[in-house]
Amino acid sequence: MPKFPSNIQVKNHVIEAAASFFEESQDHLSKLPILSSENIAFTESLKLVEIEIPNWASSIISNKKLLVPSELVTEEMQWFNIDWWAAVFILLECWHERNWEEKYGSINSYSNNLKNWDQRAWEKPIVNEILLFLDLWFSELFGVNKAPNVLPMSNLTLTFDLDAISKAPVHTLKHFLFLFYRASKSVKKLKFNEFSRDMNYIVKFIINSKETNLCENFKSFLISNNNLSNMRINIYVCLDSKRKMFNFYDPRYTVGVELRELLVHILNSKMSVGLHTSVKGANDSELIRLEKNMLEGIIGYSVKDNRNHWLRFSWRDTWSALEGNFFEHDETLMFNDRPGFRNSMSFTWKPWNSRENRTFDIRATPTIFMDSHFYMYLDLSPTQIRAAIWELWEKNNKFNGRASVLWHPHTLSPRYSWHVGFNEVLQILQLNK
Ligand SMILES: [Zn+2]
Numbered sequence: 307m308p309k310f311p312s313n314i315q316v317k318n319h320v321i322e323a324a325a326s327f328f329e330e331s332q333d334h335l336s337k338l339p340i341l342s343s344e345n346i347a348f349t350e351s352l353k354l355v356e357i358e359i360p361n362w363a364s365s366i367i368s369n370k371k372l373l374v375p376s377e378l379v380t381e382e383m384q385w386f387n388i389d390w391w392a393a394v395f396i397l398l399e400c401w402h403e404r405n406w407e408e409k410y411g412s413i414n415s416y417s418n419n420l421k422n423w424d425q426r427a428w429e430k431p432i433v434n435e436i437l438l439f440l441d442l443w444f445s446e447l448f449g450v451n452k453a454p455n456v457l458p459m460s461n462l463t464l465t466f467d468l469d470a471i472s473k474a475p476v477h478t479l480k481h482f483l484f485l486f487y488r489a490s491k492s493v494k495k496l497k498f499n500e501f502s503r504d505m506n507y508i509v510k511f512i513i514n515s516k517e518t519n520l521c522e523n524f525k526s527f528l529i530s531n532n533n534l535s536n537m538r539i540n541i542y543v544c545l546d547s548k549r550k551m552f553n554f555y556d557p558r559y560t561v562g563v564e565l566r567e568l569l570v571h572i573l574n575s576k577m578s579v580g581l582h583t584s585v586k587g588a589n590d591s592e593l594i595r596l597e598k599n600m601l602e603g604i605i606g607y608s609v610k611d612n613r614n615h616w617l618r619f620s621w622r623d624t625w626s627a628l629e630g631n632f633f634e635h636d637e638t639l640m641f642n643d644r645p646g647f648r649n650s651m652s653f654t655w656k657p658w659n660s661r662e663n664r665t666f667d668i669r670a671t672p673t674i675f676m677d678s679h680f681y682m683y684l685d686l687s688p689t690q691i692r693a694a695i696w697e698l699w700e701k702n703n704k705f706n707g708r709a710s711v712l713w714h715p716h717t718l719s720p721r722y723s724w725h726v727g728f729n730e731v732l733q734i735l736q737l738n739k
Pocket residue numbers: 467468469582614615616
């Protein structure tokens with residue numbers, strides 16, 4: 307199991323993360339009289355318990371209860387006995403997930419591989435909530451606090467991962483099978499409204515099957531918005547065209563022809579460009595270096611951002627491999643099969659390197675939802691998709707969150723018709739400006 311750091315390391319790491327959250331240079335929270343816990347005995351799966359907090363904190367926490375990892379709480383314990391440094395560290399760094407990975411191997415971002423988990427951990431940014439609570443405690447003790455208008459503004463960054471440009475047989479087959487599976491599920495459940503919606507998707511898919519370029523609508527989006535510098539696109543590059551024949555997971559577009567044409571519009575839009583590391587390359591330092599070099603050769607400048615394709619992710623290896631290749635920022639952290647806050651927070655921080663017992667020299671931002679959560683995994687109607695996007699936006703706003711969201715360019719094509727959700731995302735981005 308990874309070694310849990312010492313009390314002083316935990317405190318320093320949380321203070322550094324809190325400075326990122328509050329966007330300040332001082333470490334005002336370090337003066338709080340927080341008690342340290344000794345020899346924490348971790349449960350295998352994460353379990354949370356509610357801790358009642360005082361009235362003075364009800365302005366931000368309306369039900370006056372905070373969720374804390376169960377191993378930090380004994381009976382009769384009150385809020386002022388809690389080791390809040392450890393509470394933040396365990397959630398922020400997903401310590402239970404790290405232990406799980408060590409024992410059972412990487413879950414590769416599928417939450418359903420984590421058994422008996424307390425899913426409340428993913429429903430809101432609890433770490434943000436605790437930090438806001440500690441800030442209020444500081445003001446209770448010392449009579450000064452950060453006025454609400456100097457707290458950082460919440461924000462969402464729209465990112466794209468380029469997974470397909472034109473139609474490919476395997477891609478078509480995979481999506482068609484998925485639509486067919488979903489329609490048959492609706493019939494089995496006798497949900498005829500859902501069945502008629504699924505059939506509508508299938509009909510659209512067949513009607514538009516002659517469409518070869520899946521990125522025409524995305525291209526129009528790029529052309530009609532001439533400054534998208536607040537957005538990012540992560541681009542996959544294929545190193546070896548022969549490898550494509552045996553690679554089920556990675557995209558199949560040609561870098562030389564299809565990408566080159568689209569790239570002109572991407573670069574004109576001023577959107578920032580990151581690497582979309584291949585499934586094979588994820589966690590492989592040497593392959594990442596080759597992919598990074600290739601992308602830099604194509605776009606003509608150095609690449610600082612990354613998200614791994616298919617959200618391949620290992621707590622032990624991913625950020626080590628990226629840090630070693632001079633990346634500055636990664637947005638891989640999210641679950642494939644559900645939206646939410648994977649590490650119970652929403653802001654950019656430098657994660658903990660448990661192998662070397664130090665903070666990584668790379669920043670990470672959690673991504674809180676992507677298109678396929680709503681359209682594939684959760685199987686929602688357009689009305690439900692709108693509601694789900696607004697709900698996540700509100701949760702992020704409530705606790706001053708700053709996270710990323712992900713949409714795939716090819717899903718804006720008529721074949722997919724996922725633009726309803728995309729338009730909703732564009733609307734919420736306007737509100738955070
Ligand atoms: Zn991808």
